[in-house]
Amino acid sequence: xxxVLLLSPLLTGFVRKVKARLLRRRGPPxxxxxxxxxxxxxxxxxxxxxxxxxxxxxxxxxxxxxWVAVSLVPTFRSGLLFSWSADLxxxxxxxxxxxxxxxxxxxxxxxSFGGIGSSREVxxxxxxxxxxxxxxxxxxxxxxxxxxxxMAAYMMSGQVGLRVSLGLALLALIIVAxxxxxxxxxxxPATHLELTMVHEAMVLEYSxxxxxxxxxxSELKLLLYVSVIACLFVPWGIAPPDGGAAAxxxxxxxxxxxxxxxxxxxxxxxxxxxxxxxxxxxxxLGAALMLGLLGTLLLFVSRxx
Amino acid sequence: MVVYxxxxxxxxxxxxxxxxxxxxxxxxxxxxxxxxxxxxxxxxIVGLLNLFAGTSSAATLPLGLPWLGAHFRIDSLAAFFxxxxxxxxxxxxxxxxxxxxxxxxxxxxxPFYPAYLAAMxxxxxxxxxxxxxxxxxxxxxxxxxxxxxxxxxxENLQAGYVYLLxxxxxxxxxxxxFGLLAGANGNYLFDAIRASHPSSSVAALVLILAxxxxxxxxxxxxxxxxxxxxxxxAPSHVSALMxxxxxxxxxxxxxxxxxxxxxxxxxxxxxxxxxVGGITAVMGVLYALMQHDLKRLLAYHTVENIGIIYIGLxxxxxxxxxxxxxxxxxxxxxxxxxxxxHSIFKSxxxxxxxxxxxxxxxxxxxxxxxxIHRMPQTAFVFLVGCVAISALPPLNGFVSEWLTFQAILLxxxxxxxxxxxxxxxxxxxxxxxAALAAACFVKAFGVSFLGRPRTSAAADAQETxxxxxxxxxxxxxxxxxxxxxxxxxxxxxxxxTKTLIGVSMPHQTGLDWLTVVPIAESRSSYxxxxxxxxxxxxxxxxxxxxxxxxxxKLRRGPAWDCGYPDASPATQYTASSFAQPIRRVYxxxxxxAREIGEMPPPGATAPARLTVELxxxxxxxxxxxxxxFVSYATERLNVLQFLTIRRYLTLxxxxxxxxxxxxxxxx
Numbered sequence: 001x002x003x004v005l006l007l008s009p010l011l012t013g014f015v016r017k018v019k020a021r022l023l024r025r026r027g028p029p030x031x032x033x034x035x036x037x038x039x040x041x042x043x044x045x046x047x048x049x050x051x052x053x054x055x056x057x058x059x060x061x062x063x064x065x066x067w068v069a070v071s072l073v074p075t076f077r078s079g080l081l082f083s084w085s086a087d088l089x090x091x092x093x094x095x096x097x098x099x100x101x102x103x104x105x106x107x108x109x110x111x112s113f114g115g116i117g118s119s120r121e122v123x124x125x126x127x128x129x130x131x132x133x134x135x136x137x138x139x140x141x142x143x144x145x146x147x148x149x150x151m152a153a154y155m156m157s158g159q160v161g162l163r164v165s166l167g168l169a170l171l172a173l174i175i176v177a178x179x180x181x182x183x184x185x186x187x188x189p190a191t192h193l194e195l196t197m198v199h200e201a202m203v204l205e206y207s208x209x210x211x212x213x214x215x216x217x218s219e220l221k222l223l224l225y226v227s228v229i230a231c232l233f234v235p236w237g238i239a240p241p242d243g244g245a246a247a248x249x250x251x252x253x254x255x256x257x258x259x260x261x262x263x264x265x266x267x268x269x270x271x272x273x274x275x276x277x278x279x280x281x282x283x284x285l286g287a288a289l290m291l292g293l294l295g296t297l298l299l300f301v302s303r304x305x
Numbered sequence: 306m307v308v309y310x311x312x313x314x315x316x317x318x319x320x321x322x323x324x325x326x327x328x329x330x331x332x333x334x335x336x337x338x339x340x341x342x343x344x345x346x347x348x349x350i351v352g353l354l355n356l357f358a359g360t361s362s363a364a365t366l367p368l369g370l371p372w373l374g375a376h377f378r379i380d381s382l383a384a385f386f387x388x389x390x391x392x393x394x395x396x397x398x399x400x401x402x403x404x405x406x407x408x409x410x411x412x413x414x415x416p417f418y419p420a421y422l423a424a425m426x427x428x429x430x431x432x433x434x435x436x437x438x439x440x441x442x443x444x445x446x447x448x449x450x451x452x453x454x455x456x457x458x459x460e461n462l463q464a465g466y467v468y469l470l471x472x473x474x475x476x477x478x479x480x481x482x483f484g485l486l487a488g489a490n491g492n493y494l495f496d497a498i499r500a501s502h503p504s505s506s507v508a509a510l511v512l513i514l515a516x517x518x519x520x521x522x523x524x525x526x527x528x529x530x531x532x533x534x535x536x537x538x539a540p541s542h543v544s545a546l547m548x549x550x551x552x553x554x555x556x557x558x559x560x561x562x563x564x565x566x567x568x569x570x571x572x573x574x575x576x577x578x579x580x581v582g583g584i585t586a587v588m589g590v591l592y593a594l595m596q597h598d599l600k601r602l603l604a605y606h607t608v609e610n611i612g613i614i615y616i617g618l619x620x621x622x623x624x625x626x627x628x629x630x631x632x633x634x635x636x637x638x639x640x641x642x643x644x645x646x647h648s649i650f651k652s653x654x655x656x657x658x659x660x661x662x663x664x665x666x667x668x669x670x671x672x673x674x675x676x677i678h679r680m681p682q683t684a685f686v687f688l689v690g691c692v693a694i695s696a697l698p699p700l701n702g703f704v705s706e707w708l709t710f711q712a713i714l715l716x717x718x719x720x721x722x723x724x725x726x727x728x729x730x731x732x733x734x735x736x737x738x739a740a741l742a743a744a745c746f747v748k749a750f751g752v753s754f755l756g757r758p759r760t761s762a763a764a765d766a767q768e769t770x771x772x773x774x775x776x777x778x779x780x781x782x783x784x785x786x787x788x789x790x791x792x793x794x795x796x797x798x799x800x801x802t803k804t805l806i807g808v809s810m811p812h813q814t815g816l817d818w819l820t821v822v823p824i825a826e827s828r829s830s831y832x833x834x835x836x837x838x839x840x841x842x843x844x845x846x847x848x849x850x851x852x853x854x855x856x857x858k859l860r861r862g863p864a865w866d867c868g869y870p871d872a873s874p875a876t877q878y879t880a881s882s883f884a885q886p887i888r889r890v891y892x893x894x895x896x897x898a899r900e901i902g903e904m905p906p907p908g909a910t911a912p913a914r915l916t917v918e919l920x921x922x923x924x925x926x927x928x929x930x931x932x933x934f935v936s937y938a939t940e941r942l943n944v945l946q947f948l949t950i951r952r953y954l955t956l957x958x959x960x961x962x963x964x965x966x967x968x969x970x971x972x
Contacts, residue, residue, distance in 0.1 A: 041855035048864035050757050052677045054688070064844035068836065082839075085820065085832035089710055090698055094836070097697040100743050107751030107878065109864045110674065111871065115878025118751065122744035123886035129743075130736035133710070137732060140714050146829040194867065204865055208858075209851050282890045289733065296729040300717045 001071040004227075007256070008070075008219040009033035011226065011263050018267035033219065037212050045208035048109045058105045059206065059213040065098040066217040070224045074231050076251035078149040079241030087146035088136050092129065095180070095224075098217065099125055106202035113194050117201030120278060124186065124198065127285035128179045131172055134292025138169040139232060141299040148231065149241075156235045165295040170233055172295070175288035177225035182218070183266065185276040186284070189218075196275070226262040227255075234258055306355050306362040307379040310387065310430055313348040317341065317423035324415035334405040337415045341422060342398035345391040348426060352387035355379050359800045363432060370435055373493060378432035381800035382565070385641065386429045386557045389648050392783075393550035394422045396776045400656045401542040403772030407663050413454040414540055421447040421546065425554050434483035434493040438476065441558070445472035445522075448551060451543045452535045464534035471521055471531040478518030479558070482511045486566060498566050508567050512574050515562040516581065522555035524608045525615065526585040527923045532608060533592070537600035537668070541659025544600060548607040549652035553644050556614055563622065564637075564805040572721050575623035579727055582619050583734035586612030588923075590741040591895060594748070594887055595919055597670050597880035599658045602749055603651065606694070609738055610647045613709065614640050616735055620712045623724055625806055632715045634802040634810050635823055639708035641798050646701045646787060650693040653780040657687035660769040660777070661753065665762040670749065670880045675758040679766040682774050684754045689781035691750045693788070695743035699837035701787035704821070706739060707831055708795075711823050741887070748883045757874040789833045791821050881917055888917075896920055 013033045020027025047056070069091050072083055086094070099121065106118035140146045142165065143154040154160065179186045182199035194201055203214050231238060237254025239247035276284060320340055327333040355362075361380035368375040379387065401418075408414055424444035431437040449472070453465035485507055486498045503511065521528035536544045563570065563578075589608030596602040617640025624633035660683045661676065662668055677684040689700070696702040713735075716728040758764035768774075787794055792813030799809035813821055820832040851857075864871075881888075885900075892898030896919045905911040948956070 041851060044856060044858040044860060046862045047859055049861055050675070050864060052755065053681075054677060054755070060844040060848050061840075063847055064840045064842075067843050067847075068839045071839075082835060084830050085835040085839075086698075087829050087831065089707055090703070090831055090836065093696065093698050093703055093707075094840075096695075096740075096743060097692070100692065100695060100697055100747060103747045104751055104755060107747070107883075108755040110756030110874060110877040111864050111866070112876055112878060113865065113867070115883060118747060119878065119883045119886050122747055123890060126737070126740045126744050126887060127890075129740035130733055133736035134729075134733055137710075137714065137729070141717060145827060146711075146714070147827075150827060209855055213847065213851075278886070279889060293729060293733050296732070297726065300725045300729050303717070 001067070003252070004070045004073075004075060004220065004223055005067065007259065008216070008223040009037060011223050011259050012219045014260060015222075015263045015267045018264055019271055022267065022271045033215075037216060040207075040212035040215070041209050043208040045210055048205050050110050051108055051205065055105055055108045055205075056210070058101045058108075059210040059217075061101050062098045063213040063217045063220075065094050065101075066220045066224070069094040069098075070220045070227070072148065073224060073227045074149050074152050074238055075227050076255040077239040077241065077243060077248060078152050078231075080149075083149050084147060088140070088148055088151070089133070089146055091148070092132050092136065095221065096125070096129060102202055102214070105206070109205045111205075113197075113201045113204050116194070117198055117204070120198045121202060124179055124281055124285065127282055127289055128176050131285060131288040131292050132176050132180075134289060134296050135169045135173050135176065138165050138292060138295035138299060141296065142166060148228075152231045152235045152238055153240075155232055156238065165298045166233075168291045168295040168298075170229075172288040172291040173229060173232075175284065175291075177229065178269075179281070179285055179288075181222045181225055184270040185273050186281050188275050198278075223259070226259055226266075230255070230258040230262060306351065306358075306360075307364045307377050307430065308362075309351045310348060310379055310426070311364060311366070311377060313344050313351065314423045314426045314430070316344045317419040317426070320344075320419035321416045321423075324419070325412075328412040328415070333415055334408065334411050335402060337419060338398045338401045338405055341419050342395055342402070345395035345398060345422065349388050349391035349395060352379075352384045352391060355384035356381055356388065356797060356800060368436075369439065373433060373435055375436045376432035376494060377430045377436075378495070379430060381804050382557070382560065383429050385645075385798065385801050386553065387426065389553050389645055390422075390425045390429060390550050393546060393648050393652050394425075396652055396656070396780055397542040397546050399779070400545070400659070400773050400776035403770035403774075404540070404542055404659055404663060406770070408540065410454070413456075414451060414543070417447045417450040417454075418543070421451060421543070425546075425550060428554050429557055432495045434487060434495070434498070437558075438480060438483065441479065442472075442476055444551065444554065445469075445476065448539070448543070448547055452539045454540060455538070458538075460534075461538040464531070464538040468531045468535040471528065475518045475521040475528075478514045478521070482514035482518060482562065485511050485514070486562075495566060499568070502568060505571060509571065509574070511567060512563060512570075513577070515559055516578065519555045519558040519562070520581070520615075523552045523559070523611045524555075524585075524589075525581050525611060526588045526608065527927050529585070529589070529608045530921075530924055530928055533596075533601045533604040536604035536607070537598065541600075541655055541662060544604075544659070545652040545655035548604060548655060549648040552607060552611055553648050556611070556618075556644055560618065560641075560805070563618070564625070570622050570626045572623065572626040573723070575619045575626060576723050576727055578615055578619035578622055579724075579731050582612045582615030582617075583731040584612070585609070585615065586738040587734050587741070588612075588895075590738045590745055591891055593745045594741060594884050595892060595896060595898070598668050599661065599670050599673075599749065599753060600655070600668055602670075602745065603654050603658060606742065606745065607647075607651055609742060610643065610651070610694075612738065613706070613735065614643050614647070616640075616731055617643060617705075617709050617712065619731075620709070620716065620728070621806070623716070623719055623728075624712075627719055627721075629715075629718065630806055630808045631810075631824075632712065632718070633806045634808050635708065635715065636712035637802050637806060638795055638798045638810050639705055639712050641801060642708060642791075642794060643705035645794065646693070646705050646784075649780055649783050649787070650690045650702065653686060653690040653777055653784070654694065656773065656777050656780070657683055657690060660773050661766075663769055663773075664766040667760070667762050670752045672760045673753040673758070673763045674756045674874060674877070675763060676754045676766055679758075679763075680754075680768045683769055683777070686774070686777040686781045687754065688750060689784055691746040693781075693784040695746050696739050697743070699785075699788045699833045699840070701784050701791070704788060704791040704831070704833065706735075708823060709735065711829055715824070744887060748880055752878070752880045752883060756877050759874050759877075759879075789837050791831075791833055792816065795821065795823075892919070896922065
């Protein structure tokens with residue numbers, strides 16, 4: 001649990017640095033997100049007059065939900081403590097709870113900006129979540145379980161081979177990960193124009209420690225998706241549950257390496273394409289849903305596809 | 306045991322004439338609702354005892370048809386539904402102790418309310434087809450009387466009319482179904498029906514008729530049209546009973562016929578039930594997203610949840626038809642657990658809507674707003690209901706949804722090709738409806754309770770009374786318990802699946818840390834309690850650490866307005882504007898949704914106007930043609946009222962000749 005907490009701002013800092021370098025800028029320092037979090041935590045919260053108690057509680061709910069969800073992913077070792085208490089479906093639903101409350105926070109203050117953010121966010125979620133569930137079905141039917149540790153162990157063993165349905169699932173998972181983390185082409189995390197915002201518009205009114213928690217939660221969510229893709233499709237290096245110190249060290253090193261590779265690929269992808277118009281996003285996510293459905297269908301029809 | 310249940314029903318029936326006698330007294334509603342509360346609690350205890358005892362007891366009363374009598378039996382399925390009916394009834398009676406004080410004409414509501422509760426209990430207890438149909442009709446009629454209680458409003462009368470038509474259609478379908486089941490000998494007893502084995506074509510016809518009959522009462526698409534008209538028209542505690550309990554009694558009727566009376570199912574029945582369930586789920590939630598009337602939104606959402614229940618039942622039929630008993634037990638448990646969960650949180654949400662209606666006089670979300678400041682406790686329990694119905698952990702809606710997904714993951718073992726193509730599609734529809742449900746309830750809670758008040762009615766709202774709040778808090782506590790300790794409820798359903806399928810799910814209580822393991826430890830497990838503890842702990846640790854180590858200072862200021870001072874609450878998002886992205890993505894095809902903007906020319910002082918136009922395609926394609934045809938046919942047939950005496954005599958004479966011919970030729 002602590003490892004993911006410490007690594008997530010680093011991942012975000014790395015992605016920003018690579019994006020800046022690709023644009024021939026120097027970019028902020030690698031550890032800047034840590035400094036941003038500490039700065040925000042120390043600041044006074046400015047609360048809108050019409051905000052309620054729910055507005056103040058929601059950052060803690062969002063942060064706690066995302067943190068628990070990330071802790072369930074086998075990062076450097078499978079079979080982490082209590083990882084059997086929630087499987088991949090429960091993990092997605094936990095992220096869904098966090099998003100539900102964040103959308104409520106957007107509507108709480110009673111301005112139009114929050115409304116824009118919340119309404120667009122639920123539209124994107126209405127397609128991203130079923131796509132994610134179809135991907136989970138594809139993976140669960142391949143591995144025979146919805147537990148992430150079991151899935152990772154299955155993918156590491158030689159039984160998998162190359163499968164069409166897994167390829168479709170990987171493509172769909174990348175699309176869903178981009179949409180869920182509010183990255184280009186779905187949403188621009190660095191925009192200052194309210195009319196182009198989705199995630200940022202929902203949290204426009206947050207300041208101080210509340211904003212720190214919400215930023216931390218989105219960094220954790222990025223780490224979660226990169227870790228899930230890594231543990232399912234690139235699982236080599238994950239230590240088994242009974243591994244010794246050597247296996248755990250290899251696990252941690254390979255995990256950090258996977259994070260950097262994933263962050264680099266994300267930064268290259270974001271720099272090479274432009275943000276989509278809002279109403280082209282359903283088509284983009286609909287493609288992910290169809291890919292996931294096709295993957296599941298192939299596995300229903302034949303076990304070896 | 307069943308004798309106690311029948312005594313309870315008799316007590317409820319006796320309350321109806323007492324209500325008529327007490328109509329002049331000001332304490333009438335307190336007496337009637339209080340007595341209903343006590344009797345409902347006792348009946349639910351009877352149900353609980355029977356469910357855990359696992360036995361069944363029967364009784365016969367010398368009522369009804371002289372050669373048949375009225376047979377009643379309480380087995381585990383009936384006990385489970387008795388618990389659902391009476392927990393809902395007790396909560397509604399407690400709520401009505403507070404809500405009923407504001408009733409303008411209590412004499413139109415009070416006599417029918419205990420009769421309605423009694424009728425629902427009777428339907429579940431009946432053991433022969435005749436008393437079943439009689440109780441079913443009694444249930445429809447008493448609820449119709451409650452729907453048209455506020456008869457001064459035109460829309461309530463129209464709602465009652467459509468409700469009566471659809472209820473009659475449903476009873477006709479069920480009558481035909483039971484007639485086919487009883488066979489040529491006319492043996493109406495359920496025991497006799499179970500022993501007889503109808504041919505496959507008769508069984509298929511019975512299933513379709515049962516799906517149409519019970520389904521129209523439950524609200525499957527396309528037979529759902531009465532539901533969003535009738536449920537909002539009734540007083541709020543009755544709406545909660547209709548949505549949360551009566552639809553479940555309809556599901557009971559379907560389960561009794563499909564799983565118990567028909568014997569071994571054919572595999573293609575499950576395809577019909579699954580497709581109906583999937584379409585109902587998605588259409589229900591999309592309709593709900595287009596609504597801005599709070600009670601109508603909740604009524605359409607009931608349609609979606611009935612769809613989810615039918616998906617679970619369809620999967621159970623598929624597994625049962627192929628002999629996969631363990632998987633069938635899982636799917637049936639998922640469906641029945643969702644029956645219980647939905648009755649709890651839908652009643653809770655309708656109570657919240659009733660509380661809002663009482664305090665503000667408004668049902669339209671676009672006239673509400675900011676109620677979390679004025680009605681904090683109602684807002685809190687309504688939030689719990691919204692989180693539960695959106696299937697979010699750690700509450701109970703997630704558990705039944707998770708179990709349904711686990712059942713879908715077992716489906717590749719089904720051998721038939723039609724099911725292999727249908728089940729993934731239905732799984733996608735289920736996932737889509739779950740995500741859209743969350744969107745719908747962000748809208749419902751956010752627009753009504755959050756933000757700033759849009760009218761003075763919302764700005765001056767007061768909190769509701771303590772009885773209503775007690776009922777709502779009780780139901781939200783049940784939501785939390787069912788989410789954290791689902792193993793108890795899954796085990797309680799064991800006797801029910803054992804009766805209907807022959808096996809029950811593996812025993813859940815007694816596993817480490819109260820985890821739920823539906824199939825095998827290696828396959829999947831879920832622990833609601835641990836998830837809840839972890840989330841609460843992490844949140845509390847974060848809050849504590851930040852407040853001690855960083856900063857806990859706070860000041861109030863105006864909201865961000867981008868440089869344009871925004872005083873009017875009309876600039877915040879309304880229900881229609883919140884739903885606009887979803888309406889544009891899904892609604893242009895399904896509802897022909899169009900936004901028509903009228904901009905006056907520059908310099909004109911008239912305001913601009915934006916109109917959202919939606920068309921209910923199912924009403925236009927199915928209901929209106931039938932109504933037009935019936936109208937046309939009756940107009941033409943009306944000429945029979947005005948014939949001359951010679952023509953009437955010719956008619957009688959030709960009818961006589963025809964009948965004599967038939968008698969002569971018939972072998």
